[in-house]
Amino acid sequence: xxxxxxxxxxxxxxxxxxxxxxxxxxxxxxxxxxxxxxxxxxxxxxxxxxxxxxxxxxxxxxxxxxxxxxxxxxxxxxxxxxxxxxxxxxxxxxxxxxxxxxxxxxxxxxxxxxxxxxxxxxxx
Numbered sequence: 001x002x003x004x005x006x007x008x009x010x011x012x013x014x015x016x017x018x019x020x021x022x023x024x025x026x027x028x029x030x031x032x033x034x035x036x037x038x039x040x041x042x043x044x045x046x047x048x049x050x051x052x053x054x055x056x057x058x059x060x061x062x063x064x065x066x067x068x069x070x071x072x073x074x075x076x077x078x079x080x081x082x083x084x085x086x087x088x089x090x091x092x093x094x095x096x097x098x099x100x101x102x103x104x105x106x107x108x109x110x111x112x113x114x115x116x117x118x119x120x121x122x123x124x
Contacts, residue, residue, distance in 0.1 A: 002026040002113050004100045009118030016090050016122070022083040022100030022115055030055040030078050032102040036063070036111070037074060037085045039096035039120075049098070050074035050085060060106060067093075090122045 008020040020037065029035055036051025051063045052074050064072060073086040083100055098118050101111035 004102065004113055004115035006098065006100050006115045006118040009098060009120045011121045011123065012090055014090060014092055014122055014124050017086070017088045018090065018120060020085040020087065020098055020100075020118060020120075022085075024081045024083075024102070027113070028078070029076060029081050029083065029102065032104055032112075033058060033106040033108075034060065035076065035083050035100070035102040037083070038099045038101055038111075039094075040099070040117075041093075041096040044096075046099070052076060052083075054078075054102065058106070087120070090120075092122045092124045094120060095122050096120060 003025045006022045032054040035054050037049045038046050039049050040046040049065050053060045071089045075084045098120055100115040102113045103111040
């Protein structure tokens with residue numbers, strides 16, 4: 001059974017930083033095509049924040065939503081089966097539940113496996 005478990009969320013003041021982690025079990029990240037971070041704020045639709053190829057041999061680009069470019073960095077450590085999201089210069093509008101997700105097909109619109117989410121709250 002595949003499990004994605006996020007951690008690292010919390011309460012931080014505007015301008016601060018947090019680092020989210022997502023550990024996979026039951027399946028290696030390298031067996032997916034793409035892995036990423038989504039977020040959902042209250043009353044808003046879930047949005048893709050950042051995504052990255054799941055292994056080095058997959059030649060697709062790293063994606064960042066415009067709202068986080070220059071502030072967030074996505075990275076992975078396949079040896080540890082862990083995905084990270086470094087979030088700097090946080091803003092109150094970054095407040096949301098952040099989810100780790102992975103998909104098997106590069107061309108698929110939807111992601112196959114999801115974590116339970118971790119809350120990020122940025123105070124002004």
